[in-house]
Amino acid sequence: MKRIGRYTIAFEDEPSIIGYAAAAGKKEAEGPLAGRFDKVFYDAYLGQPTFEAAECVLQQEAVIRAVERAGIKTEDVDFIFAGDLLNQCISSSFSSKEFNIPYLGQYGACSTFAQGIILAAMAVSGGAARTAACATSSHFCTAERQYRLPLEYGGQRTPTSQWTVTGAGCCVLSRGKSAPRVTRATVGRITDLDISDPNNMGAAMAPAAAGSIIDFFEDTGTRPRDYDLILTGDLGVVGSDCLYELLVAEGYDIRSRHNDCGLMIYDREAQDVHAGGSGAGCCAAVFCSTILPDMINGKYHNILFIPTGALMSPVSSAQGKSIPAVAHLVNITQ
Amino acid sequence: MKRIGRYTIAFEDEPSIIGYAAAAGKKEAEGPLAGRFDKVFYDAYLGQPTFEAAECVLQQEAVIRAVERAGIKTEDVDFIFAGDLLNQCISSSFSSKEFNIPYLGQYGACSTFAQGIILAAMAVSGGAARTAACATSSHFCTAERQYRLPLEYGGQRTPTSQWTVTGAGCCVLSRGKSAPRVTRATVGRITDLDISDPNNMGAAMAPAAAGSIIDFFEDTGTRPRDYDLILTGDLGVVGSDCLYELLVAEGYDIRSRHNDCGLMIYDREAQDVHAGGSGAGCCAAVFCSTILPDMINGKYHNILFIPTGALMSPVSSAQGKSIPAVAHLVNITQ
Numbered sequence: 001m002k003r004i005g006r007y008t009i010a011f012e013d014e015p016s017i018i019g020y021a022a023a024a025g026k027k028e029a030e031g032p033l034a035g036r037f038d039k040v041f042y043d044a045y046l047g048q049p050t051f052e053a054a055e056c057v058l059q060q061e062a063v064i065r066a067v068e069r070a071g072i073k074t075e076d077v078d079f080i081f082a083g084d085l086l087n088q089c090i091s092s093s094f095s096s097k098e099f100n101i102p103y104l105g106q107y108g109a110c111s112t113f114a115q116g117i118i119l120a121a122m123a124v125s126g127g128a129a130r131t132a133a134c135a136t137s138s139h140f141c142t143a144e145r146q147y148r149l150p151l152e153y154g155g156q157r158t159p160t161s162q163w164t165v166t167g168a169g170c171c172v173l174s175r176g177k178s179a180p181r182v183t184r185a186t187v188g189r190i191t192d193l194d195i196s197d198p199n200n201m202g203a204a205m206a207p208a209a210a211g212s213i214i215d216f217f218e219d220t221g222t223r224p225r226d227y228d229l230i231l232t233g234d235l236g237v238v239g240s241d242c243l244y245e246l247l248v249a250e251g252y253d254i255r256s257r258h259n260d261c262g263l264m265i266y267d268r269e270a271q272d273v274h275a276g277g278s279g280a281g282c283c284a285a286v287f288c289s290t291i292l293p294d295m296i297n298g299k300y301h302n303i304l305f306i307p308t309g310a311l312m313s314p315v316s317s318a319q320g321k322s323i324p325a326v327a328h329l330v331n332i333t334q
Numbered sequence: 335m336k337r338i339g340r341y342t343i344a345f346e347d348e349p350s351i352i353g354y355a356a357a358a359g360k361k362e363a364e365g366p367l368a369g370r371f372d373k374v375f376y377d378a379y380l381g382q383p384t385f386e387a388a389e390c391v392l393q394q395e396a397v398i399r400a401v402e403r404a405g406i407k408t409e410d411v412d413f414i415f416a417g418d419l420l421n422q423c424i425s426s427s428f429s430s431k432e433f434n435i436p437y438l439g440q441y442g443a444c445s446t447f448a449q450g451i452i453l454a455a456m457a458v459s460g461g462a463a464r465t466a467a468c469a470t471s472s473h474f475c476t477a478e479r480q481y482r483l484p485l486e487y488g489g490q491r492t493p494t495s496q497w498t499v500t501g502a503g504c505c506v507l508s509r510g511k512s513a514p515r516v517t518r519a520t521v522g523r524i525t526d527l528d529i530s531d532p533n534n535m536g537a538a539m540a541p542a543a544a545g546s547i548i549d550f551f552e553d554t555g556t557r558p559r560d561y562d563l564i565l566t567g568d569l570g571v572v573g574s575d576c577l578y579e580l581l582v583a584e585g586y587d588i589r590s591r592h593n594d595c596g597l598m599i600y601d602r603e604a605q606d607v608h609a610g611g612s613g614a615g616c617c618a619a620v621f622c623s624t625i626l627p628d629m630i631n632g633k634y635h636n637i638l639f640i641p642t643g644a645l646m647s648p649v650s651s652a653q654g655k656s657i658p659a660v661a662h663l664v665n666i667t668q
Contacts, residue, residue, distance in 0.1 A: 001461040003412070007436060009462045050653050078337070079521055086647065087421040089441045093524060093645035097658040102341060102521035104449055105645070105660075107423045107439040115438055119453065126460025127335040128343045146649075187413055187436035190427060311427035311439070313420065315480075319384050324431040326439075 001125050005219025007186050007212075014181035015124040015173045017332070018131075019070025022289035023061040025140070025166030028277075031266045036289040037167075038065045044141055044166070051141035052090060058168040058281070059084070059095040059137035062288070066133065066170035077101045077172065078129035081119045083112035084137050085164075085280050086146060091137050101133070110205075110233050111188070111309030112136045113169065113284040114328035120173045121182040121330075130174065137168035138279030147198070147314055160200040162236045162278035165265055169284025171292075180295045184220065184331040188212040190311065192324040198310075198317045201325075202239025202262075202275055205308035208325035209235060210246035212306060216329045217252060224254045228300040231291065233283040233307030233327070234262030236276030261286040261307070283307040295334040305330045335459050339553025341520050341546075348515035349458040349507045351666070352465075353404025356623035357395040359474070359500030362611075365600045370623040371501075372399045378475055378500070385475040386424060392502040392615070393418070393429040393471035396622070400467065400504035411435045411506065412463035415453045417446035418471050419498075419614050420480060425471050435467070444539075444567050445522070445643030446470045447503065447618040448662035454507045455516040455664075464508065471502035472613030481532070481648055494534040496570045496612035499599055503618025505626075514629045518554065518665040522546040524645065526658040532644075532651045535659075536573025536596075536609055539642035542659035543569060544580035546640060550663045551586060558588045562634040565625065567617040567641030567661070568596030570610030595620040595641075617641040629668040639664045 004010050021038040029040040039061050046054040059082070067074050080099065082092035083106035096103045108115040116134025123129040141151055143164040149155040173182065191208040209232050217223065224230060235243055240260050247254055261283040262276035287305060294300055308327040317323075338344050355372040363374040373395050380388040393416070401408050414433065416426035417440035430437045442449045450468025457463040475485055477498040483489040507516065525542040543566050551557065558564060569577055574594050581588055595617040596610035621639060628634055642661040651657075 003462070003464070052649060052653065083441070085422075087649060088419075088443065088645065088647035090645070090647045090650045093658050093660075094650065094655065097524035097526050097645075100523050103524050103660055104453070104521060105441040107417070107441040109422065119438070122456055122460055122462050126456055126462070128337070128456050128460070130337070187438060189434050190431035190437050192431050311422065311424070311431075313422035313424045315386060315421060316424045316428065319386065321428065324427050326427075326437055 007215040008184055008219035010184050011121050011125045011182055013125055013175060014183050015121045015175055016177045016179040016181050017171050017292060018174045018177050018179050019066040019172035020288040020292045021062050021065030021069060022169045022285040023058050024285050028165060028167050028265055031271055033265055033290055051139055055091040055137050055139035055142050056095040059091055059135055060098060062168040062170040063135050066172050070172040074099045074101055077131050077133050079104055079123055079132045081106050081116035081134040083107050083280060085143050108326060109309030109311055110278055110280050111307040111326050111328050112280045114307040114330050117171060117182060117330050118185045118187060118328055124173050124175055131172060133170055133172045135170035136280040136284045138164050138281035139166045140164045143279060157274055158199040160238050160275050162234060162262060162275050163273035164279040165277045165282035165285060167281035167285030169288035180292055180332050180334045182330060183333045186212050186216040186329040188326045188328045190324045190326050192322050194322045196322045201310040202236040203242050204310050204323035205325040206235055206239040206242035206246060208327040209243050209306050209308045212327045212329045214250055224252055224257050227257055227302050227304050229303040230254045230257045231303060231305050232260045234278040235260050235308060236262040238275045302333050305332060341549040342518055342553035344518050345455050345459045345516055347459055347509055348517050349455045349509055350511045350513040350515050351505045351626060352508045352511050352513050353400040353506035354622040354626045355396050355399030355403060356503045356619040357392050358619050362499060362501050362599055365605055367599055367624055385473055389425040389471050389473040389476050390429040393425055393469055394432060396502040396504040397469050400506050404506040406465060408433045408435055411465050411467050413438055413457055413466045415440050415450035415468040417441050417614060419477050442660060443643030443645055444612055444614050445641040445660050445662050446614045448641040448664050451505060451516060451664050452519045452521060452662055458507050458509055465506060467504055467506045469504035470614040470618045472498050472615035473500045474498045477613060491608055492533045493608055494572050495608050496596060496610050497607035498613040499611045499616035499619060501615035501619030503622035514626055514666050514668045516664060517667045520546050520550040520663040522660040522662045524658045524660050526656050528656045530656045535644040536570040537576050538644050538657035539659040540569055540573040540576035541580060542661040543577050543640050543642045546661045546663045548584055558586055558591050561591055561636050561638050563637040564588045564591045565637060565639050566594045568612040569594050569642060570596040572609045636667050639666060
């Protein structure tokens with residue numbers, strides 16, 4: 001690996017994504033990505049006694065299928081970088097304890113999947129691992145009751161709010177195979193423009209996405225037109241508009257290349273999800289169900305994937321704090 | 335980097351710990367490590383409006399002093415791997431947002447500091463970073479009220495319970511300097527022997543520590559006598575006894591070499607901390623205040639440092655789940 005410019009890493013031997021899989025819930029399977037997921041669970045409990053246990057099964061399903069698609073066994077995976085939105089990341093620890101894979105828990109809220117890809121790529125590229133996996137998940141019922149209100153309460157949602165995706169994704173990285181390759185990455189810095197409304201996370205996260213995108217363009221000397229797709233995590237409709245504005249002010253117009261995982265996963269109008277989807281499983285499920293297969297099928301050749309995370313907690317919000325956000329950028333080439 | 339055996343990494347160019355610092359609270363400064371901390375805060379609030387904000391300041395203090403001791407500036411740090419015990423790791427995100435350093439949030443409960451060292455070493459060793467920092471913190475008042483009971487309630491503590499350390503530590507890693515070097519590491523697998531008492535985390539974490547120690551000995555062909563010190567994270571007195579028993583059964587007697595950060599930081603009898611200290615800041619504060627200086631002063635030459643983490647949450651415990659645990663081993667040589 002070497003560094004380019006101030007913030008960007010180039011993976012000279014370009015670790016490949018040799019396996020990937022996505023699992024999702026009923027609402028996700030009824031949206032625009034219907035038919036794309038490797039496994040759909042129609043029961044929100046996934047046959048488990050609690051929603052938290054259900055989310056573990058969701059993440060496990062993605063890991064098992066990704067490892068299988070890679071043509072290896074779980075015992076061949078040297079590290080798993082896993083994360084989720086729950087307090088103490090229990091979906092990941094209870095999921096991963098079944099696999100006997102050396103475990104490194106990650107927390108970057110909805111940006112965690114990018115963080116996992118970057119660290120897995122670093123581990124593989126530097127020789128610390130022959131294969132490394134990254135996995136994230138989220139579940140509407142675990143997240144809503146932890147972050148917002150009891151599900152039974154049926155609280156009214158604001159127009160800027162996003163819908164937590166019930167979904168999980170996993171990628172398995174290794175060296176020297178012909179598959180989508182992680183070529184460059186920019187690890188984000190925390191940005192905080194003093195937005196404190198936890199029902200408007202798109203706006204809180206947009207400056208972080210803009211920052212990482214600008215860092216990457218400056219470090220690499222590239223422009224939006226050099227990429228087939230610039231895919232943010234889950235800014236939703238409000239955050240995406242903020243992002244365009246912030247980038248145009250810096251001379252970058254990404255509109256013709258941009259999409260957002262939070263906008264891709266649901267039909268906003270028909271599925272009543274307000275500003276779009278969100279959650280650590282949102283970008284993971286979209287990326288592993290749709291984007292990677294589309295790269296392999298030749299639809300995309302060179303993309304930027306920028307999951308975004310809002311790093312607050314219900315406690316920090318109750319204490320009147322603003323929402324720090326982060327976004328990590330991964331450049332993937334097929 | 336290269337892999338040795340099944341689970342161990344060797345850092346061939348041996349990233350050095352060029353800066354380190356520890357901050358602690360009043361109780362910690364009154365214990366056996368009095369006079370060792372770089373900064374002591376006698377007010378539990380650290381002049382902040384909330385305990386959560388206080389913990390941020392504690393972590394910031396460790397980072398600022400470690401970077402200063404390394405003889406660099408925060409803008410020279412390429413990544414910070416930071417973590418803590420709070421929901422959504424807010425101590426780390428609110429601390430790190432002041433630094434403008436690319437941020438990768440880590441969650442491994444009380445094992446997080448080892449995870450940060452390993453990932454910082456990987457980043458530096460592989461060329462992804464010139465310098466990388468890792469930092470963790472914990473605070474008695476933030477942790478107790480989140481994990482157990484309101485502080486004002488004054489609940490009775492069980493004899494096996496541990497006292498959450500108010501403390502933080504930070505290490506800064508870089509290549510090619512003459513300082514304590516990270517030579518090898520073993521990333522732990524999650525272990526769960528079905529212990530479900532959150533007031534006996536030492537016992538829950540001991541099998542994870544034993545597992546990583548055995549993996550390391552087997553992978554490297556070394557024995558306890560090859561090391562000056564085998565330092566676990568915070569098993570406390572109960573967990574340390576479990577560890578001895580588990581290792582003796584496998585033919586390894588570490589007793590003459592072993593110490594535990596949770597036992598070093600307090601005088602158990604005089605300070606009424608029951609089984610010892612714990613918390614993500616415990617091993618970080620002990621390691622950065624005492625162990626690293628003792629290595630530099632020639633007391634230790636070759637040590638194993640094995641922070642342990644209990645990966646449950648109050649929700650998983652309330653749902654009757656057992657406590658998954660993990661321990662990561664770092665071999666440090668001076």
